[in-house]
Amino acid sequence: MTAPVVKTLSISGVASLDGLPFTQGQARLHAKNSNGSFAAPLTSALSANGAFTFADVPAGEYAVSVASPTSEALTTYFEKATTLLNAEVLTLSAASIEGVSIEMIKKPALSSGPGSIAGKLLLSGDGSRHLLTDGRTMEGTPLSGVTILLMTSPGGELVASTVTAADGGFGFTSLPLGAYKLLIDYEGSVNLESPEITITTSQLSFNVASEVTDEGIVIIAAPATTTGISSEALRSMIKAYPNPSGGLFTIAWSGPLAEVKEIIVHNNNGSTVWQHPMTAEQLTVDISKQPAGVYFLRLVTSHGAAVHKLVIK
Structure with a gap:
């Protein structure tokens, strides 16, 4: 019996800046999870002509970026995005993906x-x-x-x-x-x-x-x-419960109310779904009309900002 042939897939491309090969950084491959978040990236060095390859990649959805902390370019994602949230997602299925072109965005x-x-x-x-x-x-x-x-x-x-x-x-x-x-x-x-x-x-x-x-x-x-x-002190001042819930959450703040500047809830795409001033030590957040999933509550104080995950089940 002939053993089955396992086809390996890859994603490859090239980075450039002003039409010239870009070599001052590394390419990164971000696998998209089922909940919409992204896993920690795989990395690949850039060659002398700006090329990169990610070999033996399983089928799935991916974002590709080129990061360079010291060059004249910003971290750039495929299709000239500056954040992972706005990056173009590639679907890898039956065939490898070649020719991913990343034109770096100048600082x-x-x-x-x-x-x-x-x-x-x-x-x-x-x-x-x-x-x-x-x-x-x-x-x-x-x-x-x-x-x-x-x-x-x-x-x-x-x-x-x-x-x-x-x-x-x-x-x-x-x-x-x-x-x-x-x-x-x-x-x-x-x-x-x-x-x-x-x-x-x-x-x-x-x-x-x-x-x-x-x-x-x-x-x-x-x-x-x-x-x-x-x-630790800032995190201990903020509580969100019950979590997960059906969309109703109690937010408790144990610090001075005057220190709270704003409280906002975003969905996983970055859109604001709820916003209200913190007018009492406890506040009810009602996002029960939103679909099930992960949301982010951001509370900005005079000391700093804290983000808590809220889960609608």
Whole structure:
């Protein structure tokens, strides 16, 4: 009896910038999960002509990106998207996919300035603790290879992006004076937004602590010269229950109400499905008319922002 032949599939393409091969980074392949999120990416080096190949890839849906934390280009997804949420998804089934062309998006020209923003992105759960440069500690395992976007505030213009290093660290330097926000592009969700960070002549540097937990993400931005509040303390101030539920959730906030700036619920596509001011220590979120699935509650305070996953069963 002849053994069955298992056909292997691949996804290949090339990266370019201004019509020339782009080589200053690595290609990434993001498998789409059944719930709409994305798995941690596979990586492939770029050749001297900007080519990349992902071999022995199982059938499924994928997004492709090219990340480069140090070059003049932004992290770019197939079809010139800047976030995983907006990337064109490729379906790999009976045949390999060739000729995926990624034209890198140039970083906007910024006037040089004296400001800087630095931080770490960690995954909680293993009990380890990491010391930040401003003296605070956070629990977790460093998350590498995650895209961090720097936006103007207000306006939301993308001005820079970078990718977290092996220790989860990231940073932006030579920033002009002004207000900014960070977005964390993690597993296809870009609802993970920091509080506004304002660089002034009296406060030029900020440290950011970002922690992924089972419930969501906590983002804290504090001047580099202050200790601020810990991520554990901020997370402990917010409770969402019952979770999962049929769409009715009680949100409890144990800190001063004056510190809460806004509370918003997004679906997995980033659209706002519920929004309300936090007018009491407990608030009922009613998204029972929404379909079953995963949603993200974002609560922005004067200390930082926390995102909790809400599940409608």
